[in-house]
Amino acid sequence: MLKFSRLCLLSQHERRAFSLNLDSEVTILHAGNGFGKSAILKSLYNAFGAEPHRIDSFWRSAHVETFLEFTVDGDIYAILAKNGRFVIFDGNGNLLIRTRSIGKELIAYLAKLLDFRLEMMNRQEEIITPPPDYIFAPFYIDQDGSWKQPWASFKGLHLANSKQTLADYHSGLKPNEYYSAQSRRNILQAQRKSLEGERHVLHQTLQSMRELISDVVLSFDIFDFQLESEQLLVESRKLHEYQIAYRQRLAEIAEERRLWLEQRDIVIATLTEMDENFAEALDRPNEVSCPTCGQHYSNLIADQFEILQDKDGLYAALITSQEKLHELEGAANSERKNIIALEEQIAQINHILSVRKDDLSFNDVIIAQGRNQAGRIIRNRIGVIDDRITATRRAEDVESAAMKVAVSPKKTREIKAFFKDRLFEFCDELSVRIDTTKNPSMTTMPFGRGSEGPRGIIAYYYAFLHTARHFSSSSFCPIVIDAPNQQGQDDMQKVMSFIVDKRPQGSQVIVATEDLFGVDDHNASIIHIGNQKNQLLDSNLFEEVSDIIRPYLGQLI
Structure with a gap:
């Protein structure tokens, strides 16, 4: 399991810094809007080369160095990132990797460290390990995209069918x-x-x-002669088999053509007879007597038009017959060409064998x-x-x-049933309406409008994360939630209590919020962020943070 321990941010350009301890299982970053809570959360992922949405120009212009200490299954590590360069150290400060390549070297190291073995196809149809965004995708609910739909926390989720692949992998459906x-x-x-x-x-x-x-x-080696002759004979037999198949298809085409010819001839004969009947009907009076029985029959214009309508249908049948005959003639010519080509190859082999x-x-x-x-x-x-x-x-x-x-069917049913039970349970607890007669999708859920939507997102994410904690084969990561008070929730105290109390067992949760909504020091570590709006970094912390990062900076170059 991955856990964050300490985050340090340092701007040599502005001579300002920031430091944050993250040792607690639940950390609440408390501050008003604009005090840098989101910047802190985004920095956690920037350290690993992932790309959260909307990193503003003021933050980029500060050229911030990000230093993050973390543990994986209790082992201590540290990563330092700046301007696309990354270095990772062990708990004793020994260099493990230094790279500028996120897509190859960094992700390869992180994948091994976090037991992340997902593979996907890129646009060049190459099999790759996807970028770090895919490691953290289910664990980060950002304020820019995640509250509208799941699996939208990072910019780098660009590979085809990412949502389904991520759901399959992190849920354990495809371990x-x-x-x-x-x-x-x-x-x-x-x-x-x-x-x-x-x-x-x-x-x-x-x-x-x-x-x-x-x-x-000619061969002076009887074995060579025999071997080559056998190969030629095998090839000749294959060509003969192909020739038989082509001739059979040609015979089938000929038979089908004969049937269409018969149909065409019948249609032509019928049309001829119909033309004669129609011409005769025009010369007859409106009522005609049968010379044999004396019965009277009408010869109305409507009846004459019925003959014409039947004639139109026969013309359509004639056109279809002609088109089909043309199509079959082309197919027959193609098969004849194949037969001729095969005969030439067979003749060549026979000539070689007969010299x-x-x-x-x-x-x-x-x-x-x-x-x-x-x-x-x-x-x-x-x-x-x-x-x-x-x-x-x-x-x-x-x-x-x-x-x-x-991916046995039994395990698939078990995982989906587990997710379904957790989702229905959490939706009920957060007063989210959901159709319980249908099996829910693991990639997305249709939730109600207004304040019900964000609560549904929380229920969905927590149901998925409980499933991942129970079944996933890769390292479980910290759950990071930015600005849970969306759409003016009626009972945010209930939502915050759910986030804290219903987290998966042993997991680390970090929440950035403007209000505490009933959370206190008994169930979370509450950290008040920022002394000045739009200024997270503090000049008073520059020397302290510099001392922490300085031993690692030399390895960044």
Whole structure:
């Protein structure tokens, strides 16, 4: 578990500083609006290279050095950050890492330290460990975006499908074991694709050799001759199989074309007969007598129009038939081309197999020996590669099976049921209406308007954090909440009491608020922030904080 111990902020430019002890399980930063509470919380994450929203220009212009002491499972560490440079030390002040690269070196170190093994695809379709923002995403409720929707605390959550991936990972639905197996499988897949590419090049080389000296098949090595002949025969059989398949498809096309031709002919005959009937109807009077039985039949204009309507339908059927015949003719031509190409390849292989050695010149023998030697080397290499591809595929299957085990249906149901129970419980406690007939989503929740919305956010986050505390395989981080009094809550004392009392077991909670709402020194460490509005850093603390940071500054360069 990660816990923050002490935060120091130092501006050499302004010769001002700030220091804050965070040893308590619950810390309340108490100050009015504009006294720097949010700047303190954002600094906690800036120290790790994460990007909270809205860091104002005045703060940036102060060129603040951020020094944060923290513990991971009781082991002491410190991190110093300034202008994109980061250094991490152990509890004795020994340098562990120094880097300017957040996306590679820093995140790689933090991922190992905090057992964070999530992997995602970037825009270049590369598998990466996502930036530090993804480590802290469920633990920080900022005042700029989080009170409107979950998973919006950081600017750096830019990878595709981030919300779902974060919910799956931090809840334990897809734990470290899943991503470790996925990482190993991705490495194996990359290796296999490289081997398959090499095999393709070698196979193409053999093909080119046959085409360039197709008449030379002489070999003084009976094993080489037999091996090459067998390969040619195998290839010939495959080509024959393809040819049979193409001919079968061509036969199916021909049969379908015959049916459409019959339909077209029937339609044409029907149209011809209908034209004759219509012309005859025009010449007849309005009432026609049957010469056989004497029955009278009407020959009204409406009946004549019915004949025309039937004729329109037949024309549509004729057009469809013609279009289908055209389409089938194109498909047949395509299959004929495939058959011709295959016949050429088969003829070439048969020609190679049928050449008589008595017809070869001495020069042919020399050429053949060179080609055979090269072919032997290439075929041996292809055999080795085939064995490695087979072994790699088997290893991939093992890792895929491990991924399935890590996300078993039984465990998935258990985690979702746990989250659902906590969410319904917390919504009831905070008077948040929620449809209990539906299974809630772990990525977002539709909550009511006004003051009910922020209470719903708190209920959702705490339900998720309890789930993460119970099931997640990575380090649990401090819960940091900025400005919980949103939308004019009717009973903020109840909300604050919930935040303090319902926190996950053993977790650290840091809350920045303008009012205490009933929280006192008995259940939290209350720290009053700032002596002057818009001026968090204090010149009186400059020397004291400088003495703390100075031993580490030399390692920053």
